[in-house]
Amino acid sequence: MTGKSTSNPAAVAERLIFSNRPWVILICALTSVFLFWQAAQVRPETSFEKMxxxxxxxxEKMLQYKDDLSNLGNSVRISVEATEGDIFDPEYMETLKQISDEAFYIPGVDRAGVRSLWSPNVRWTEVTEEGFDGGEVIPQTYDGSAESLEELRSNILKSGQVGRLVANNFKSSIVEIPLLEVFPDPQDQGTLLKLDYRDFSHQLEEHIRDKYQSQNPKIKIHIIGFAKKVGDLIDGLIGVAMFFAVALGITFLLLLRFTRCIKSTLAVLFTTLVAVGWQLGLLHLMGFGIDPYSMLVPFLVFAIGISHGVQIINGVAMSSSTAVNALSAARMAFRQLFVPGMIALSSDAVGFITLLLIDIGVIRELAIGASVGVAVIILTNLIFLPVVVSYLGLSKAALKASRESGARESGIWRKASNFANAKVAPISIGLAVVAVCLGLWYGQNLQVGDLDQGAPELHPDSRYNLxxxxxxxxxxxxxxxxxxxxxxxxxxxxxxxxxxxxxxxxxxxxxxxxxxxxxxxxxxxxxxxxxxxxxxxxxxxxxxxxxxxxxxxxxxxxxxxxxxxxxxxxxxxxxxxxxxxxxxxxxxxxxxxxxxxxxxxxxxxxxxxxxxxATNDVISASEGMMLIAVYSAVIFMCLLTFRSVAATACVILPLVLTSVLGNALMAWLGIGVKVATLPVIALGVGIGVDYGIYIYSRLETFLRMGIPLQEAYYQTLKSTGKAVLFTGVCLAIGVATWIFSDIKFQADMGLMLTFMFLWNMLGAIWLLPALAHFLINPDKLKAASVNKEASA
Incomplete structure (x- = not known):
């Protein structure tokens, strides 16, 4: 037995960690202080080039010739509308001049390229009997008189700007503002500053829209452009904090209902929030901020952390029936769950890393952030949490509920075990094949890119889209x-x-x-x-x-x-x-x-x-490659863990069904594959594999004992089914609140991830045992287990 325990990585890690519990607590506390301080300095940020x-x-061609392309890069257009009459009004023209001047001095504006009716480079031309004549649209002699306004009307008609700088109905005109990604600091010309999209958007609102609409009720301001859109998206991130609080509250209540122990509930929430703080702190140390797309990562870290924390608490509760104290129960749970948890989290991380194949900065940062978050969960929820629980223990109510649950027959899980029955399994496989065929057929309607006008990242009734x-x-x-x-x-x-x-x-x-x-x-x-x-x-x-x-x-x-x-x-x-x-x-x-x-x-x-x-082209080329990469990585991890093609197929095939149905759902909802939704594919596969790994690990343990498949699956569900079910719900809750976001792409991501997390969980419970019925040989597993014990 000694040789066996020495070769078991979980046993080695168990002795190292639980023999040094005070040091583990101290190291985690000091790390938390430092990384939470770093996390407090994380700010929302993005840039044009990252998108x-x-x-x-x-x-490459655009950037090579960007200096030769005036006003064709990153720019904002401000349309100043006359709500009464038209633009040929002295008060309107004076307001337009003030807006043009105000916009000229906003930091980050490429002042040489600013254009409006008041710009000297906006000119008119006409042919006379003496040849060509021309000049500035608003001449130096303009004084707001009726004659000047009539001259202005004539100049505009001759300038070719109707439909471009001037509306077709003459009720509005545009101020074009090209932007610089990097510009000299107004206070110190020797220092270069990056364009802060949120601050720039706020300046447009405060110094342009709010200021002039309040001064003149006859004026209405409309602002469009990449920088304004991103500024609105970043503002939407502030509201996301409310969703995080809601998810935290709902998770707390469900955890308390699941564990029936306030101590373990708080322990899981505490260590998971530590994981989120560490992840944000590490991102800041790596020089990253939070952009509208990577805002998803803290939610995922929280949801994944809770799901693995639930498995630990469930394991401790099950072990407590035979353990002499809280420390022994925690050690037994750690020994049992460390390897499956490591494999599941490693699969998550590998799935995220495949996103690095996509040559778009925001997606690569999301991949890095998610991978860092998963690595942190290994430390906080697989190591720190068991150590904390070894001190706190579980409440008497929790231990009593666990013993009663283990002793009594479960009607729900007994019925669910029929999925492994010889009569039910073929029906399940047949239904899965039909679902795959229907999903592939309807998924052909899935398109790459935006399917709506305006900014699809925002709702159609958002101010930007209006x-x-x-x-x-x-x-x-x-x-x-x-x-x-x-x-x-x-x-x-x-x-x-x-x-x-x-x-x-x-x-x-x-x-x-x-x-x-x-x-x-x-x-x-x-x-x-x-x-x-x-x-x-x-x-x-x-x-x-x-x-x-x-x-x-x-x-x-x-x-x-x-x-x-x-x-x-x-x-x-x-x-x-x-x-x-x-x-x-x-x-x-x-x-x-x-x-x-x-x-x-x-x-x-x-x-x-x-x-x-170009973005659509990259996504179209990367989608298949990324899907192959993420499945290859997850398959490799499963093969490494279970050393069985059949076991790997039992875990992976339910994920394939979810991916196919997910594509069909996106096509049905009119959601295109784009920067915001492409990561969902990798995330759904990478995280979804957790369910199958936990279920199959327990199922294999019972099969090695010589228990028949259906009974083994019943014992699997009875011991870990509740935790798997809760895991799926927690993962879904972590992102489901996004469905109510003011930012449409976040709502789309929340909807798709909620579907994928729940369906992956249901698919693992329903389809995995049916596949095991056809692919797994229980007698072979039992014989291998007997031979292993004999050799040990």
Whole structure:
């Protein structure tokens, strides 16, 4: 027996830990003080570059030429609406000027690129009998008089800004604000600051929306753009703390009902909250903050910690019937559950680590945070918790309930044990096969990317999406822009061959479904050439004369760079739905493949639609690879643990059913596979394997004793079924509160994870014994156990 115990890793760890209990308590206490102090310094943060796949060719090209792409990167648009009358009002124009000036001085704004009617680079052009005439849309002589306003109206009509900076109905106009990810500190020009999206969003609300809407009731402000959307998402994180408190309260009540012991209930909650604190503290030490996507991680750490804590308490209660004291019971429970718990948590961690395969910063940070959290749970809930319980013990009521439960027959578990019955098992397998077939059939409707207009991360009735709807409905150029970059040698972008190719691309895209309009330097050049020929429509075409072309693009502001080596083609889309992006991108790629030469190339892509297309491309390519990786990792861990293909199949196949049904549910609910939902797939598999590992570990123990399968499964459910059921409920509660979040993608993640956690639990209880009936040979297990004992 000594040789056996020495070779048992659980026994070795047990002696090391329980022989040094005071040191374990002291080390955990000191670690908690330090890491909780670190956790208190964690702040919500994100960045534009973390949300995009930096290694994708589209993004690499966009970043390579970002200095040449004016106002086509990270920017915000402020639409100032006149609720009474139109914009040709002295009071409105003065308010617009103040808003433009106010926005100009907000830290993080790229001031050189700010554009509004008051900007000197917004100009008008017309053809007269004396030639071309032009000037600033709002001239220096503007004084707010009726004559000035009439002149302003005329200038706007001649500027080409109707539908762009000015609404089609003249009831609103836009202030465009390009942003800098890093900018000099206003107080110390030698220090660089990162753009704080939450602070920037608050400044827009405080200094723009609230200030001017309160000053002038005839004004209404609408703000859209990536930075504003992210700012609203981060604000939504504050409300998440309430959900955490609700989940904590519900879990406390359920734990108390499960354990019937206030001491053990508090011990589980305490050690789990320690795990959350350690995880946040370690993230801060690693230089990470909390963004809207990784906010899920503390909830998962809490839920996983509670689930494993329940197994420990259940094990202590079961061991107490034969143990002489609390210490012996804790040691017995630790010895029994340490290896299954380690395997389950290791499987969780491996599942999370597979998310590192996805080249998107926020997903990789989520993977790191979740993996750190799981590693922490090993220390707090598998080691620290048993030590704490060895001092506290369980209440007499808990011990009495455990003994009574062990002694009496359980009607519920007796009925559930029929899942292992020879008559019921084939029916269960048949139902599972039908469910898989239906899930695969309906799951074909699952799409990659966004399926709604506006910001799908927010609810349709959110203020941001209402603002976005206003801009879409009142302007000709939507907020969804796909930018094609036309790269040429220096001083060559105005050559006829280049511009003719751009004109052909414009025609092709204007006739592509989902495209609203197309703007490029060719658009301006053709209008100028027409103007130089008395406005005759026959002359609205490109000239082969180089001097004419060079002169025609001189008024194409921001539509080519300073050395005429890059010219963007702006393709305004009706929306950024997955199908719209795929259609537009495919059309551009087809055109580029047919028309690229050594002298000019059509490069994808910039603009927010280009970024979305690149993100969809990465997710589409990564989804299958990630799923293969997470299942391969979990299968490897199970094979390493059980040394049996049959046992591994019993644990893994219920997870496969859940994954298939999860995809079908996403398709039915209209949820696309995107940055917010892709991690759910890995999380559902990684965490869901816990149920099967705990159930099969106990089942195998009873089978090795020579107990028939159905009776062995009954004893398994009687000893650990209640804990597994409670584990599923706790995991679901940890994320179910998110369903009520103001942030739609959090509600979607909460709904999907709740489904996957509950269905994984039900699948393990229902399908695992049916699979075991066909795959597991009890006699072989018994013989192996006898041989092992004889050799020991």
């Amino acid at each position: 995009i796949p930096l290694q994708h060719p589209y993004i 603002d976005n709807d206003f801009v879409i409905n009142n302007y000709s150029t939507s907020s969804d822009v796909l930018v094609v970059m036309v790269k040429t040698p220096t001083e060559s972008c105005s050559k006829y061959d280049v511009m003719n190719a751009m004109d052909n691309l414009t025609w092709k895209m204007e006739n592509t479904q989902g495209v609203q309009s197309v703007v490029s330097m060719v658009t301006v050049a053709k209008q100028v050439i027409k103007g130089m020929n008395e406005g005759n429509l026959k002359w609205e075409a490109l000239s082969r004369n180089a001097h004419v072309l060079n002169n025609s693009i001189s008024r194409a502001d921001s539509l080519y760079n300073s050395d005429c080596s890059l010219a963007p083609v702006l393709i305004f889309l009706e929306d950024h739905k997955a199908q719209t992006l795929a259609t537009a991108v495919a059309a551009v790629e087809e055109f580029a493949a047919q028309n690229n030469t050594d002298d000019y190339q059509f490069l994808l892509a910039a603009g927010n639609a280009g970024i979305e297309a």
